[in-house]
Amino acid sequence: MIVNCARLGAGELAADDSVRPIRGQHVVVKNPGIxxxxxEDTGLSPDLVCIYPHGETVVxxxxxxxxxxxxxxxxAxxxxSSSAARQSNLGWRRLPSSRPESEHGQHAPRRVSR
Known part of the structure; x- marks a missing residue:
């Protein structure tokens, strides 16, 4: 078995032109107890709605x-992202707005797809 873990270089390494990047971004805020x-399934939209609690923070x-x-x-x-998460379900309105004092960071990772 060969596992190709070359990320964005995978297409060149395997001579596969169908490999392309997908840029993501999420926000990490203080967890208010969620x-x-x-x-939420957003279909083909590039905007995703998700809330992932991780102890003291929420992604x-x-x-x-x-x-x-x-x-x-x-x-922007x-x-x-933070607005959509707060509006997605009445029970999630406890989420803090994405203000500098409540925000722990933003992350803009990328991954590959075919």
Whole structure:
């Protein structure tokens, strides 16, 4: 068995032109006591709605932009992600708004897809 873990270099390494980047971004905020995970199917939209509690923090997401490889964080995307998470379900309105004092960070990872 051969496992190709070359990430964005996988296409070149395996001579596979169908490998492409997908840029993601999510926001990490202080957890106000949420214990349940939530994820909404947004169809083909690059904007994702998810809430993933991790102890003291909550990950709010995010994006999945096909074909984009950039790693820069986008403040507008962060605001949309946190707003969509708060509006997704009445029980999640306890989430703090994405203000500097409540935000622990933004992450803009990328992954590959075929």
């Amino acid at each position: 214990t349940e995970f939530f994820s 709010l997401g995010g994006t999945a932009i096909d074909g984009e490889a950039g790693l820069q964080e986008d403040p 995307t962060a605001r949309r």
